[in-house]
Amino acid sequence: VRPEYIIGIDVGVSGAICRLDIHRLTVEFFDMPVGRFATSTGGTYRRVDDEQLKALIRKLSGPDTVVYVLEYQQAFGLISKATTFKLADCFGLLRGLIISTNRPLETVKPVEWKKAYHLIKSEGMTQREVKEMSRQTALQLFPSAYELLKRKQDHNRAESLLIAEFGRRHSLRKYIPSYQPFREKSNQDQSILEPIADIC
């Protein structure tokens, strides 16, 4: 089987999964499968649907998938305890599902992949503005993905793509030693074949 895909995941209930073709550099997105579940007090809440996510990960874990790249999560100060819980739960669930398919898994810290794209938060920038910056970078690198990233709320998809692309550039040779992330210039999607430093 020819290795074809690297999968980047933006972890979280509003997260996204990006499948990046490592040869053609085309992308597909899968939004995190989320369901409404009953609370004990009669209300409902949104959380990741374990079984649906399992089915999705199985579907994506063929031998043509080289490696999964997840954004590493840790407890940090800015978010609430409830959000911390959901994020960690989703991170654990994804790792459990992925390693069960025997596909390799890499994690990358947010600061690491963001630095590689020069995505540095300036003083006074809101969280929303930072996310918009990610989306703009993804659009610059993958103009052919415009239709899939054109809405402001596509920032999670954009981040999953940037994570997949970071893995393609930095981790793929661990699995495919002959792989050249920046091979030749083609006419379409020229930008993505250049090192990031030339673009940003």
Place this chain on the structure above:
Amino acid sequence: VRPEYIIGIDVGVSGAICRLDIHRLTVEFFDMPVGRFATSTGGTYRRVDDEQLKALIRKLSGPDTVVYVLEYQQAFGLISKATTFKLADCFGLLRGLIISTNRPLETVKPVEWKKAYHLIKSEGMTQREVKEMSRQTALQLFPSAYELLKRKQDHNRAESLLIAEFGRRHSLRKYIPSYQPFREKSNQDQSILEPIADIC
């Protein structure tokens, strides 16, 4: 294959896994596999070892295992954000690994199983005293497990056993309609064959 086991899990880095034989009512314990991992600042920290836990769950997920019972986790006020993170991460990881083996999984809220054993925290009781109460209850119900539960720090094992036993009493008939949790009185381990209300 004859259904033999129900597995109760006390979730967490210091958690434990109990395999309870549903016919002979004998128990085995597996401590949560934990490793030391490097931090970015040169130190180390303890966390669940994903791959070792995967191997353990696979080993326990034969067709003779009827169902897994996990204590349901949620974000709550008493613990730190870092602890919340670790707990949720472990909860997610376990669910991901277990559902990947296609074995059924039930969750039970702490308040639910504790109520069934009359484990009610009194005013002024420390967390340590509450845990010791769990261990004493497990020893009362399963005197034959004394050797495995005799140390004060075996409270996590004790809780995993109480969770498995709660599942045996309350969830097993969903999977084996003919199963009688309180069949006949035998001479050894008599206490565990009686409804809990008679003992506590």
